[in-house]
Amino acid sequence: MAEVISRNIGPVILLGPPGAGKGTQAKRIAERYGIPQVSTGDILRENVQRGTELGVQARSIMARGDLVPDYLVCDMVALRLRNADCQRGFILDGFPRTAAQAGWLDAFLENEFFDNSHRGKCLPIVIRMDVDYNQLLLRLTGRRSCPTCGRIYNVHFQPPRVANTCDVDGSQLVTRNDDREDVIRERLTAYELQTRPVVEYYEQKGRLVPVNADLPVDEVSEQVFREIESHSTAAAGRS
Numbered sequence: 001m002a003e004v005i006s007r008n009i010g011p012v013i014l015l016g017p018p019g020a021g022k023g024t025q026a027k028r029i030a031e032r033y034g035i036p037q038v039s040t041g042d043i044l045r046e047n048v049q050r051g052t053e054l055g056v057q058a059r060s061i062m063a064r065g066d067l068v069p070d071y072l073v074c075d076m077v078a079l080r081l082r083n084a085d086c087q088r089g090f091i092l093d094g095f096p097r098t099a100a101q102a103g104w105l106d107a108f109l110e111n112e113f114f115d116n117s118h119r120g121k122c123l124p125i126v127i128r129m130d131v132d133y134n135q136l137l138l139r140l141t142g143r144r145s146c147p148t149c150g151r152i153y154n155v156h157f158q159p160p161r162v163a164n165t166c167d168v169d170g171s172q173l174v175t176r177n178d179d180r181e182d183v184i185r186e187r188l189t190a191y192e193l194q195t196r197p198v199v200e201y202y203e204q205k206g207r208l209v210p211v212n213a214d215l216p217v218d219e220v221s222e223q224v225f226r227e228i229e230s231h232s233t234a235a236a237g238r239s
């Protein structure tokens with residue numbers, strides 16, 4: 001375990017439709033490997049809550065289930081990835097989401113992340129999380145989260161011990177604004193139209209690793225850890 005923790009993991013990209021379990025798995029990867037979760041959705045929601053300029057621009061777009069413009073999201077990601085805590089690796093949860101974002105990320109990594117021999121040399125591992133459509137609807141309508149610690153629950157699949165109360169800190173759980181059925185359908189459509197090309201982009205580059213994310217959370221994690229470890233071992237062997 002210590003050996004796994006100290007290794008350069010490099011960028012881990014989690015691709016998948018809304019409700020695929022990206023946030024759930026990102027938290028587990030972050031805990032296991034000691035690298036940060038960079039969730040564009042979480043950063044945007046935090047900006048909306050704080051009423052920043054970015055939050056004001058993003059608020060109504062997110063409420064409709066549309067995507068926030070690329071230039072806003074890319075600037076936000078660049079700022080976060082330049083933090084020292086990303087040097088051994090990081091998990092991108094919800095980014096890239098358009099072909100333009102994927103092209104931008106490749107250029108950013110080439111110019112800024114791989115420019116220094118002290119930094120992680122692993123190419124990104126791109127994990128595609130595959131889930132059945134009806135299961136996605138159940139996961140999204142049943143999702144509740146803790147506003148204090150961020151822990152994610154599901155009334156159908158991972159209920160808290162006491163109804164509507166966080167197991168960790170006792171906070172009242174909340175439902176996300178965009179987890180209403182009409183908005184969920186918009187988000188799923190945005191995924192098909194705008195994010196499907198990103199899947200194809202990485203597929204053509206031979207970098208895509210599919211994972212069966214229909215399984216229970218622990219079984220999905222096992223697959224994800226296995227793939228990350230074999231990717232970073234192969235990269236270590238090449239350096």
Ligand code: AP5
Nearest residue numbers: 018019020021022023024040041068094139143153154217
């Ligand atoms: P974002 O926050 O990224 O939302 P999303 O992609 O729609 O994904 P979700 O967070 O809904 O789902 P998830 O895959 O993380 O699933 P989770 O682990 O929570 O984006 C929100 C909005 O921000 C976008 O609509 C857009 O407007 C904007 N935005 C964000 N990034 C952007 C970008 N790059 N460009 C432009 N705009 C951007 O799990 C879901 C539920 O299922 C939970 O209840 C969980 O407990 C449960 N669950 C998870 N895994 C399992 C399992 N294996 N079995 C059973 N239940 C499970």
